[in-house]
Amino acid sequence: MLEHFCECYSDLSGPIPCPVLGSITPLFIPNSRIRPIRLIGLCASLITFLYPPVPRIQFDPSTATSQFVESLRWLPYENINLYLGIDGISLFFVILTTFLIPICISVGWSGMRSYGKEYITASLIREFLMIAVFRMLDPLLFYVLPESVPIPMFIIIGVWGSRQRKIKAAYQFFLYTLLGSVFMLLAILLILLQTGTTDSQISLTTEFSERRQIFLWIASFASFAVKVPMVPVHIWLPEAHVEAPTAGSVILAGIPLKLGTHGFLRFSIPMFPEATLRSTPFIYTPSAIAIIYTSSTTSRQIDLKKIIAYSPVAHMNLVTIGMFSPNIQGIGGSILPMSSHGPVPSALFLCVGVLYDRHKTRLARYYGGSVSTMPNLPTISFSSTLANMSSPGTSSFIGEFPISVGAFQRNSLVATLAALGMILGAAYSLWLYNRAVSGNLKPDFLHKFSDPNGREVSIFIPFLVGVVRMGVHPKVFPDRMHTSVSNLVQHGKFN
Amino acid sequence: MVLIYSDNYMSHDQGYLRFIYYMSFFNASMLGLVTSSNLIQIYIFWELVGMCSYLLIGFWFTRPIAANACKKAFVTNRVGDFGLLLGILGLYWITGSFEFRDLFEIFNNLIYNNGTNFLFVSLCALFLFVGTVAKSAQFPLHVWLPDAMEGPTPISALIHAATMVATGIFLVARLFPLFIVIPYIMNLISLIGIITILLGATLALAQKDIKKSLAYSTMSQLGYTMLALGMGSYQAALFHLITHAYSKALLFLGSGSIIHSMEAIVGYSPDKSKNMVLMGGLTKHVPITKNTFLLGTLSLCGIPPLACFWSKDEILNDSWLYSPIFAIIACLTTGLTAFYMFRIYLLTFEGYFNVHCKNYSGKKVACSIQYLYGVKKVKKQLKKNAMDFDILSKWLNPATNLLHKNLNNYGDWYEFVKNAIFSVSISYFGIFLASLLYNPVYSSLQNLDLINSVAKKVPKRIFWDKIINKVYNWSYNRGYIDGYK
Numbered sequence: 001m002l003e004h005f006c007e008c009y010s011d012l013s014g015p016i017p018c019p020v021l022g023s024i025t026p027l028f029i030p031n032s033r034i035r036p037i038r039l040i041g042l043c044a045s046l047i048t049f050l051y052p053p054v055p056r057i058q059f060d061p062s063t064a065t066s067q068f069v070e071s072l073r074w075l076p077y078e079n080i081n082l083y084l085g086i087d088g089i090s091l092f093f094v095i096l097t098t099f100l101i102p103i104c105i106s107v108g109w110s111g112m113r114s115y116g117k118e119y120i121t122a123s124l125i126r127e128f129l130m131i132a133v134f135r136m137l138d139p140l141l142f143y144v145l146p147e148s149v150p151i152p153m154f155i156i157i158g159v160w161g162s163r164q165r166k167i168k169a170a171y172q173f174f175l176y177t178l179l180g181s182v183f184m185l186l187a188i189l190l191i192l193l194q195t196g197t198t199d200s201q202i203s204l205t206t207e208f209s210e211r212r213q214i215f216l217w218i219a220s221f222a223s224f225a226v227k228v229p230m231v232p233v234h235i236w237l238p239e240a241h242v243e244a245p246t247a248g249s250v251i252l253a254g255i256p257l258k259l260g261t262h263g264f265l266r267f268s269i270p271m272f273p274e275a276t277l278r279s280t281p282f283i284y285t286p287s288a289i290a291i292i293y294t295s296s297t298t299s300r301q302i303d304l305k306k307i308i309a310y311s312p313v314a315h316m317n318l319v320t321i322g323m324f325s326p327n328i329q330g331i332g333g334s335i336l337p338m339s340s341h342g343p344v345p346s347a348l349f350l351c352v353g354v355l356y357d358r359h360k361t362r363l364a365r366y367y368g369g370s371v372s373t374m375p376n377l378p379t380i381s382f383s384s385t386l387a388n389m390s391s392p393g394t395s396s397f398i399g400e401f402p403i404s405v406g407a408f409q410r411n412s413l414v415a416t417l418a419a420l421g422m423i424l425g426a427a428y429s430l431w432l433y434n435r436a437v438s439g440n441l442k443p444d445f446l447h448k449f450s451d452p453n454g455r456e457v458s459i460f461i462p463f464l465v466g467v468v469r470m471g472v473h474p475k476v477f478p479d480r481m482h483t484s485v486s487n488l489v490q491h492g493k494f495n
Numbered sequence: 496m497v498l499i500y501s502d503n504y505m506s507h508d509q510g511y512l513r514f515i516y517y518m519s520f521f522n523a524s525m526l527g528l529v530t531s532s533n534l535i536q537i538y539i540f541w542e543l544v545g546m547c548s549y550l551l552i553g554f555w556f557t558r559p560i561a562a563n564a565c566k567k568a569f570v571t572n573r574v575g576d577f578g579l580l581l582g583i584l585g586l587y588w589i590t591g592s593f594e595f596r597d598l599f600e601i602f603n604n605l606i607y608n609n610g611t612n613f614l615f616v617s618l619c620a621l622f623l624f625v626g627t628v629a630k631s632a633q634f635p636l637h638v639w640l641p642d643a644m645e646g647p648t649p650i651s652a653l654i655h656a657a658t659m660v661a662t663g664i665f666l667v668a669r670l671f672p673l674f675i676v677i678p679y680i681m682n683l684i685s686l687i688g689i690i691t692i693l694l695g696a697t698l699a700l701a702q703k704d705i706k707k708s709l710a711y712s713t714m715s716q717l718g719y720t721m722l723a724l725g726m727g728s729y730q731a732a733l734f735h736l737i738t739h740a741y742s743k744a745l746l747f748l749g750s751g752s753i754i755h756s757m758e759a760i761v762g763y764s765p766d767k768s769k770n771m772v773l774m775g776g777l778t779k780h781v782p783i784t785k786n787t788f789l790l791g792t793l794s795l796c797g798i799p800p801l802a803c804f805w806s807k808d809e810i811l812n813d814s815w816l817y818s819p820i821f822a823i824i825a826c827l828t829t830g831l832t833a834f835y836m837f838r839i840y841l842l843t844f845e846g847y848f849n850v851h852c853k854n855y856s857g858k859k860v861a862c863s864i865q866y867l868y869g870v871k872k873v874k875k876q877l878k879k880n881a882m883d884f885d886i887l888s889k890w891l892n893p894a895t896n897l898l899h900k901n902l903n904n905y906g907d908w909y910e911f912v913k914n915a916i917f918s919v920s921i922s923y924f925g926i927f928l929a930s931l932l933y934n935p936v937y938s939s940l941q942n943l944d945l946i947n948s949v950a951k952k953v954p955k956r957i958f959w960d961k962i963i964n965k966v967y968n969w970s971y972n973r974g975y976i977d978g979y980k
Contacts, residue, residue: 392540423573427570
């Protein structure tokens with residue numbers, strides 16, 4: 001009886017209908033009764049959060065094949081089915097997603113006065129899509145799902161954002177991603193034509209000719225590069241982050257940023273190994289440039305949120321450098337910052353969100369000496385700043401170190417430049433922190449202060465715990481991922 | 496011991512708990528660092544120590560100067576960490592291991608069999624050394640050390656005299672077998688060492704602030720240690736590190752109690768309380784501090800019975816064997832060291848007190864700590880004289896010693912005495928110069944009439960006055976040179 005229950009429970013289609021139900025239900029409740037709407041939203045997301053630990057416990061780390069696979073017949077005459085499953089790499093992303101969404105909803109708790117149910121709806125649909133993203137296994141879903149994720153984001157930024165510029169930012173965000181992805185659609189259609197089916201197992205084992213591989217690789221690169229974001233097309237990121245409401249930034253930093261690198265990991269590298277090897281310099285150059293350029297340009301920003309928004313660019317580019325160094329340290333090392341990068345900038349955005357909540361301004365020149373009046377907030381933001389800087393003891397370091405090792409073995413110059421980004425990262429993070437926290441108060445601008453209250457501190461705690469735990473005892477993560485990653489490396493015959 | 500001192504020192508500070516917390520964290524990181532067995536662990540604790548220094552230097556965060564100083568320290572350290580990381584990665588690529596034992600074996604094999612590109616190997620060692628340069632405040636990356644004096648005095652004593660700046664030296668000593676097979680790096684290490692020595696000594700001459708001059712003195716002494724490492728005399732370097740740590744801690748603690756006393760008089764503004772110009776003639780007020788401070792100063796100048804003499808002498812001897820130019824510079828700087836140390840001492844303690852004040856009695860606990868240090872120093876020199884030096888060498892288990900083929904050659908007393916006399920005489924000369932310029936005997940109020948009468952009787956008074964005026968105008972801050980008043 002219990003086994004049967006566990007079986008049903010572990011059936012991974014749980015996390016899919018749950019948020020959808022949670023998002024549909026509030027539509028029936030009028031907007032004036034905000035409390036039940038919020039509660040329903042929060043409960044739905046919490047229930048969804050309860051789902052992933054079970055497969056995590058039941059996960060078998062010794063095989064590299066996907067587990068808990070389900071398929072859905074979609075267009076039978078084209079032999080297109082939708083496959084969903086989890087393997088070592090996706091496991092943590094699913095957990096991360098379900099972890100972040102309840103936090104988002106509780107962050108936006110007080111901001112939901114207007115259009116409350118639309119907010120819940122959008123958030124939960126987004127959650128459903130994102131979980132599906134990390135579990136997708138076939139190429140068609142690779143197009144559909146990551147393109148659908150920006151849609152709720154677009155709505156959230158556009159409606160609940162904080163300034164006039166939000167409309168422009170939302171459009172930029174959406175259109176950039178769409179433009180890149182159109183090329184990806186071409187690539188998928190080509191794969192479909194060649195293989196005749198969208199089953200990922202078959203696609204993985206198909207031998208594409210090298211010319212075709214290169215074309216397919218570049219087409220999918222166009223899509224993923226925008227999402228990563230890589231340097232020429234990274235503009236949407238600071239805009240979107242700054243204009244989004246706090247909860248929106250938290251989730252934006254958490255998940256959609258991973259879509260690009262996740263796509264590389266799942267799609268480009270396994271399917272087009274020769275093209276990957278050939279195009280490694282093509283990836284390395286923009287990534288290295290991105291790390292140095294964004295870290296430098298961050299130092300001259302005046303908006304607190306923009307400063308924090310640039311750091312994911314640098315981190316994600318570090319991840320791509322790691323990913324394209326075709327050894328196990330590089331690839332395995334690149335997954336760790338992806339999962340650690342969820343909590344870290346999200347926590348920083350929350351800190352800034354707390355400040356913004358109180359003072360309604362994000363310009364750095366108005367802030368100073370906040371540690372005298374709000375002692376708890378700087379403690380939390382110091383830990384997050386340390387994590388942002390990849391200081392040892394935090395999860396970012398655990399990721400950055402293997403990436404450096406892997407990259408160095410492939411190309412030492414790029415590894416040098418990436419490490420240079422470490423210094424610059426420390427410089428701007430610390431500058432921001434120091435500026436806002438130490439020094440003198442500026443009573444000309446800010447009069448009233450209040451420490452983060454209980455709700456806000458309790459939101460921070462899971463982030464800090466996660467970061468420190470992963471930093472101090474990271475053994476758990478590579479253990480689960482190891483088989484999948486080595487399978488990936490071998491599949492590409494990279495060694 | 497510094498913790499006990501800081502207990503009393505910070506007892507009036509409302510951030511007391513935070514201070515002890517940070518100090519303990521620093522202790523833990525430092526211990527972790529010295530007990531690491533592989534490079535990754537060292538790197539982790541290296542960065543943690545840097546972070547602790549950020550927190551401690553910026554302890555009084557409401558002062559903008561302190562906030563800027565801690566940022567500077569951390570970012571400079573980060574530059575070093577960048578170098579260290581690259582060096583570690585390069586070594587991993589070459590040897591495939593992070594553990595020290597394996598690293599040395601494989602490395603030596605590779606070098607002797609010409610297995611790797613020598614340029615690349617030198618580059619890796621260079622990067623590792625960059626980490627040290629930043630952490631131990633050597634020449635290009637020394638800029639954070641004087642600003643780091645914004646922190647409370649106990650942490651200056653702990654971090655910047657004894658332990659954190661020793662981290663860099665520790666790394667070089669640990670990786671000594673790596674560096675020793677690459678002659679270019681050894682030359683570079685000694686070159687940077689010597690530049691730092693000279694730079695620190697000359698900068699220390701011009702400081703108004705007591706802690707800053709002690710900071711520059713630290714920089715200079717670390718340069719000595721680095722020079723010794725670059726020359727290959729591994730034990731001398733570590734020995735000097737230990738003796739210097741003791742002396743410097745003593746001096747910093749002494750200065751801490753002086754600053755506290757000054758605060759009672761001139762107020763809590765750090766600019767005024769640390770300003771040596773306003774001090775002077777504290778002898779009668781804080782005699783215990785004066786005695787211990789004198790002990791520390793004498794030790795650092797390299798006066799025979801005390802501890803630093805032996806270590807400094809060892810380094811100077813080795814430098815004669817290594818390269819005459821370096822030796823000349825090092826000896827000159829010994830004189831400079833003596834000069835500025837005594838300048839500090841004399842400005843602070845002798846003469847008449849430039850600010851009208853009431854009596855202040857030094858803190859009892861602080862004084863007892865300083866006594867303890869002083870006693871330790873005396874004991875140390877009794878233990879560590881030349882004959883017992885062998886014990887230290889057995890402890891340290893040196894890998895090689897390039898310059899001394901047999902360690903028992905200290906039976907050659909004549910040689911030793913000759914060198915010793917030379918270096919001690921240079922120190923005495925420095926002390927003499929300092930007392931000449933800063934000697935307050937001529938400026939005490941009671942003697943003013945005597946001075947005038949003496950001056951009037953001197954025949955070529957006008958000429959002498961001209962010289963004095965010229966020197967007076969030329970000197971940077973006239974309040975200094977008491978002797979010409």
